[in-house]
Amino acid sequence: MPIKLQKESIIEKVQELAKRRGFFWQSAEVYSPVGGFWNYGPLGLVLKNKIISSWRKWFVKDENAYEIETSNILPEIVWIASGHVENFVDKIVECKKCKSKFRADHLIEDILGEKEKLEGKTTEELTRIIRENKIKCPKCEGELSEVRTFNLMFPIYVGAYEEIKCYLRPETTQASVLDFMQVYRTQRGKLPLKIAQIGKAFRNEISPRQIFMRMREFTMAELQIFFNPEETKYEDFEKLSNYEVNLLPVELRQKGEENFVGISVSKALEKGWIPNEIIAYYIAKVFAFFTEELGFRKDYIRYKELLPEERAHYAKVHWDLEVYSKDFGWQECVNNAWRSDYDLSRHQKFSKQNFSVFENGKRILPHLYEPSFGIDRIFLLLLVNSFREDKERTWLQINRKFAPYDVGVFPLVSKDELKTKAREIYILLKNDFNIFYDESDSIGRRYRRADEVGIPACITIDFQTLKDNSVTLRDRDTMQQIRTRIPDLPDVLKKFLNGASLETLS
RNA sequence: GCGGCGCUGGUCUAGCCUGGUUAGGACACCAGCCUUCCAAGCUGGUAAUCCCGGGUUCAAAUCCCGGGCGCCGCACCA
Numbered sequence: 001m002p003i004k005l006q007k008e009s010i011i012e013k014v015q016e017l018a019k020r021r022g023f024f025w026q027s028a029e030v031y032s033p034v035g036g037f038w039n040y041g042p043l044g045l046v047l048k049n050k051i052i053s054s055w056r057k058w059f060v061k062d063e064n065a066y067e068i069e070t071s072n073i074l075p076e077i078v079w080i081a082s083g084h085v086e087n088f089v090d091k092i093v094e095c096k097k098c099k100s101k102f103r104a105d106h107l108i109e110d111i112l113g114e115k116e117k118l119e120g121k122t123t124e125e126l127t128r129i130i131r132e133n134k135i136k137c138p139k140c141e142g143e144l145s146e147v148r149t150f151n152l153m154f155p156i157y158v159g160a161y162e163e164i165k166c167y168l169r170p171e172t173t174q175a176s177v178l179d180f181m182q183v184y185r186t187q188r189g190k191l192p193l194k195i196a197q198i199g200k201a202f203r204n205e206i207s208p209r210q211i212f213m214r215m216r217e218f219t220m221a222e223l224q225i226f227f228n229p230e231e232t233k234y235e236d237f238e239k240l241s242n243y244e245v246n247l248l249p250v251e252l253r254q255k256g257e258e259n260f261v262g263i264s265v266s267k268a269l270e271k272g273w274i275p276n277e278i279i280a281y282y283i284a285k286v287f288a289f290f291t292e293e294l295g296f297r298k299d300y301i302r303y304k305e306l307l308p309e310e311r312a313h314y315a316k317v318h319w320d321l322e323v324y325s326k327d328f329g330w331q332e333c334v335n336n337a338w339r340s341d342y343d344l345s346r347h348q349k350f351s352k353q354n355f356s357v358f359e360n361g362k363r364i365l366p367h368l369y370e371p372s373f374g375i376d377r378i379f380l381l382l383l384v385n386s387f388r389e390d391k392e393r394t395w396l397q398i399n400r401k402f403a404p405y406d407v408g409v410f411p412l413v414s415k416d417e418l419k420t421k422a423r424e425i426y427i428l429l430k431n432d433f434n435i436f437y438d439e440s441d442s443i444g445r446r447y448r449r450a451d452e453v454g455i456p457a458c459i460t461i462d463f464q465t466l467k468d469n470s471v472t473l474r475d476r477d478t479m480q481q482i483r484t485r486i487p488d489l490p491d492v493l494k495k496f497l498n499g500a501s502l503e504t505l506s
Numbered sequence: 507g508c509g510g511c512g513c514u515g516g517u518c519u520a521g522c523c524u525g526g527u528u529a530g531g532a533c534a535c536c537a538g539c540c541u542u543c544c545a546a547g548c549u550g551g552u553a554a555u556c557c558c559g560g561g562u563u564c565a566a567a568u569c570c571c572g573g574g575c576g577c578c579g580c581a582c583c584a
Contacts, residue, residue, distance in 0.1 A: 205583070413542060
């Protein structure tokens with residue numbers, strides 16, 4: 001809208017736009033909101049749902065995965081088995097003098113070196129080590145507090161007397177692992193077996209920041225691929241073996257390299273950067289989803305392999321897919337973790353159930369590879385990277401098929417005969433397209449309104465329409481127009497929304 | 507969690523230092539006029555617990571204290 005924005009960064013402008021036009025805002029805003037919780041408005045939700053439906057097409061339908069939906073609350077034992085009760089915590093000491101906080105294990109390692117084994121030590125043991133070695137605050141030499149823990153999971157007590165301790169899940173993965181056998185049996189599955197889940201996860205972040213980048217409740221879309229670790233070949237690999245992706249592997253990172261390398265996944269496999277064909281396939285597939293489906297610039301997408309000390313407790317190999325934006329730099333959007341048989345074997349041990357399958361005359365405990373997408377981050381980066389403004393106008397140059405509305409329908413001026421015709425066209429198109437119908441104010445102002453929320457096409461009904469049954473079709477990005485006959489509109493619009501240029505349609 | 511800064515109609519803000527105004531403006535929104543293609547104009551209108559709580563004062567958006575939220579930095583981000 002015609003506001004002269006004084007904002008500095010794109011994200012500030014996007015946030016203001018999002019609130020003003022109904023993409024997203026903070027939860028419980030009328031009271032002082034609790035940080036880290038966000039609501040989607042009507043326009044934002046359409047966009048989010050479009051991302052999710054694309055994801056379903058690419059990772060459920062194309063991949064022949066089984067999608068399930070599972071509960072958000074799971075008993076404590078699940079999280080003990082998964083390692084989250086033990087590992088999803090920060091053990092922290094505070095300096096009593098200067099109030100600086102340190103991770104207790106890092107601090108001890110820094111001072112004593114690797115000689116102490118800290119894995120699995122309790123807070124009391126860590127406190128004792130600090131006292132015995134007279135470790136002081138590295139900043140001001142002040143005395144350190146007792147070691148405390150912060151578990152990032154939300155505990156929740158279930159039952160009339162609150163006797164059953166549960167947690168809100170911090171990832172959807174565990175439920176897919178727990179239900180692996182159910183899916184395998186009921187669907188008469190075979191390895192590799194793929195289970196998809198789209199759902200909420202909850203983390204009690206110490207300091208939520210940057211809108212959707214660190215939320216306490218967020219949407220994940222995860223594909224769990226259970227595969228035979230002895231099988232190094234993957235039948236779909238050839239489809240994408242020559243696909244070029246941007247990689248920054250540990251091998252290069254350790255040499256101090258900071259820029260990614262464009263390389264085909266088969267070459268990366270040969271170099272040993274990627275361990276097997278199934279992972280190589282999904283590295284390519286996820287990359288393609290970002291560039292070809294979501295429409296991110298290729299040089300704005302890269303994989304960064306995590307160093308051993310950066311990896312999660314379950315991960316054997318871990319590639320973060322990162323998306324670049326001016327405001328956030330490289331931001332992790334998809335965790336791609338080879339979790340080996342960690343989860344299945346842990347649950348097998350804790351539940352005393354058998355999670356292995358019988359295939360090709362052998363019992364196999366499958367390995368798990370998991371691309372895990374942060375949908376809200378992808379949503380925000382899609383908005384931020386499509387934001388455009390010049391002297392005249394502000395627009396979202398978002399991939400046409402993800403726009404919250406497909407097409408605007410406007411009578412050129414507010415005259416009854418034009419409005420009647422415009423409403424006819426609205427009714428003609430409304431079943432097949434999301435229509436933004438607007439007949440107030442000048443046509444220029446309506447174009448601006450439409451541009452600002454990224455509506456890719458605008459149809460205007462003018463006086464010529466009444467004579468020859470044609471309308472103008474305007475392209476959001478170029479502001480150019482062609483005339484189209486009304487009977488051709490549905491077809492022309494479909495082609496346009498699928499990426500055809502105006503020239504090819506006129 | 508710590509430190510610095512900030513919070514005024516839907517949005518962006520003026521006012522705060524130097525307490526007293528019907529809390530002003532712009533944009534948006536609603537009704538109408540005008541208008542034959544890119545933020546025109548006109549008339550009228552709706553809309554603000556001045557983030558919350560407490561204190562000082564005859565009087566608080568304004569000063570003081572506590573809290574919430576946000577931004578930046580530190581720390582954290584399995």
